Amino acid sequence: MTTYIIRRCIIGLIILLLVTILVFLLIRLLPGDPLMVYLGNYNPTGNSAIITPEQYQELLHQYGLDRNYFVQYWDWLTDIFRGELGKSIGVGQPIAGLIADAMPRTAYIGVITFLIGTAGGITVGIICAIRRGSWLDNTLTTLSNIGMTIPTFWLGILLIYLFSVQLGWLPTHGWVAPWENFGESTKRLIMPILAVGIGSIAGMARLVRSCMLEVMRTDYVRTAWAKGLRERVILVRHQIKNAMIPVVTALGGALAGILGGSVFIETVFAIPGMGRLMTTAIFDYDYQVVQAGVLLFGGIIIFSNLIVDIAWGWLDPRIRLA
């Protein structure tokens, strides 16, 4: 078991390292200038420019952009390990502070959405599988199929139209911290959570339903019926337990989907979280914020995949010995 955990951790670290290289190279190799914020005022000929070529060179030097890629990459990497994320070119504030402000908001919404999506999706999927072919199954399965096609941002706008514009029940946008005013905060978060959660429930329900149906056909379930076990025991001990194996593996992907969805709902509902921070940074070519943000998202997903792997190695010897 220990060897297994160590091996998974090393693989996780290698992937994280590759993510840093990927992000670093993407930003450097794609066309565009990291000093874009200043570039609006930059004129290469030097005539009537607010920034002269000399000042431009100085800025390049100040941000370390005139050194070769290996040195830049190494500096960035060692800075991260020292907890030094640098300063945002666009906003002029330390990146660590920006992330410390934004991340709790995204995490709060994300965790709730993740729980609702997983619990809801598993429940719906199991109900569909048990009542296979009934009107309930047909309705829920069709709804899941439709739910998977709904664009998050569109659903957000539809909800705003229904609950804010037409009914006037909920505020259209904004963020209030739940630890400051829980009621007001919840009012503002119902719609963003629904907007991402519905797609999440739909995807999970489809997966759980097909895994359950797969398990129902197996020999050990037939044997359990033949032994005369009670339906509840067969359902919980034999079917659900085994059907959850592929479902748990898919949780990392579900989390990635929710983090990605934050980009849209934070734009639609004007929530100053990580998604908003990243989008703004990408638009402004605030490359240091982009690097840090992407690395954080990647780290979260790699870490959750690691937890899933270790949990499965612990539960299922076949996986850890493979």
Place this chain on the structure above:
Amino acid sequence: MADKPESAAPAIDAAGITAAPPHHSEWRRIARVYFSRKLYLIGFILVVLIFVVAIFAPLLTPYNPIKTDLTSIVREPSAAHWLGTDQLGRDILCRIIYGTRTSLLIGFSAVFSSAAIGMLMGLTAAHFGGWVFALIMRITDALMALPGIILVLLIAGLVGGGIGVVIFALGFGGIAGMCRMMCGLALSVKQNDYVMAGRSIGMSNWRIMLTQIFPNAFPPLMVGITMGIGGVVLGEAGLSFLGIGVEAPTPSWGGMVFDGQPYLLDNPLLSLAPGVAIMILVFGFNMVGDGIRDAVDPRLRGVL
């Protein structure tokens, strides 16, 4: 379904067209299973309709999707404008109809380019194994460790908008998924005796990969490609919604949803109708993908 199509699949060329008459039965069987489910039939009809709309767009609407008409800004639905007009006086239905072209163009180009690169990577990894396999798989792991939309947003945002950039970004974003899928399928196809036979008569690595493994892994890959189109169309809509997708006058559904946001009170359809178009298209392609999967190999449920 006792027969296993994966191992019994006939020689198929890359376009998915049957080559010789004796192989007809397999494709007939796939078609029969496919069309026996009502939902899949609906999906097929939707996809055909979407193509018809895209091809015959100019015949379906009397308006021009780009020409602005400042005398009729943000009108409610009327006999002349069935869904009303947008903030520049353009007919919404007309822009949705022309938007079909944008979505299909981007959907197909991005999926085919990511499929070509991803499959080549997957084939190489599965065929050569060893450190090649490890290297390629770790790269796909790294690509998949980022939420898809973040990667796409990063590329499109840094390069700037435009149809070409959107195709590049979405195509790049899809490579890892295609590579994984191809690799998994190729690993199982590789076990077959005919691959061994090919090797024993002295076929080169590339020849085995392209003439033995690839055609036999192709039917399940069609599922991934079809589903991928829905995903890419959603991605394009998302990018255009965020403002770094298709550029301004070209009609794009995601962009239209964004444009309509300030006018929810005056004409909610401006924002809501294009979203329905996105859903119909994605639903159609997803159902076709589901149908092909069930027809090709029901065991792939939950895998693809």
